[in-house]
Amino acid sequence: MPRVDLSVPFSEKDEARSLGARWDARRKVWFVPDGVDPGRFGKWFILEPEINLRASSYFVVEAAAMCWKCHESTSVVSFMLPPGYEVFQFGEFDGERTLPGFWSTMPDPTIVHYVEHIPPAVADRAMQVKRNYQRNFSKTTSSAYWMNHCDHCGAKQGDFFLHCEVDGAFQPWEEEDAARMVLHACAGPFEGYASWAMFGDFFMGSMQRR
Numbered sequence: 001m002p003r004v005d006l007s008v009p010f011s012e013k014d015e016a017r018s019l020g021a022r023w024d025a026r027r028k029v030w031f032v033p034d035g036v037d038p039g040r041f042g043k044w045f046i047l048e049p050e051i052n053l054r055a056s057s058y059f060v061v062e063a064a065a066m067c068w069k070c071h072e073s074t075s076v077v078s079f080m081l082p083p084g085y086e087v088f089q090f091g092e093f094d095g096e097r098t099l100p101g102f103w104s105t106m107p108d109p110t111i112v113h114y115v116e117h118i119p120p121a122v123a124d125r126a127m128q129v130k131r132n133y134q135r136n137f138s139k140t141t142s143s144a145y146w147m148n149h150c151d152h153c154g155a156k157q158g159d160f161f162l163h164c165e166v167d168g169a170f171q172p173w174e175e176e177d178a179a180r181m182v183l184h185a186c187a188g189p190f191e192g193y194a195s196w197a198m199f200g201d202f203f204m205g206s207m208q209r210r
């Protein structure tokens, strides 16, 4: 069974400890140790985490897209997480109560989209590659997320167009598509709140590295 992390307010830490929760000093989070029934910790289950993705390293991935507005070619960026990244799986309602969510490790890389939250260090790394990668509001999704803007005219380049369309800039179908993409290796951990998809191998080996 996957490890269950808990969201314990500081003022309730002694209560959590007395019930058998343990403190993970590295991740700075309380959790239910193996062999202990998580049921008694229900009030601290994480139902809506601030982050749903994390990895010990990551890449800023750069591609090219044609701007829908001025039809010039513009650079676009996103984040690629290597195999071994972790995803927060939300707990399901079993008819009586919501089961605890948990982190699970993914075997294949992913490119994330609709990035709603990233820490400043991760945002800075992307902006080193593309200075106008900025948080903006999307009418399509009625939400704010980190978005690419055209290098020439500044128009928003929405993630649906880049990530979800069949010929999107971040959808390499052949090795030659992948060979046009550039991976910028980033030291340090990634964490964030974003959408992700299990795509299997992305021809990572064919991509350029900087």
Ligand SMILES: [Zn+2]
Residues within 6 Å of the ligand: 067, 068, 069, 070, 071, 072, 150, 151, 152, 153, 154, 155
């Ligand atoms: Zn443009």
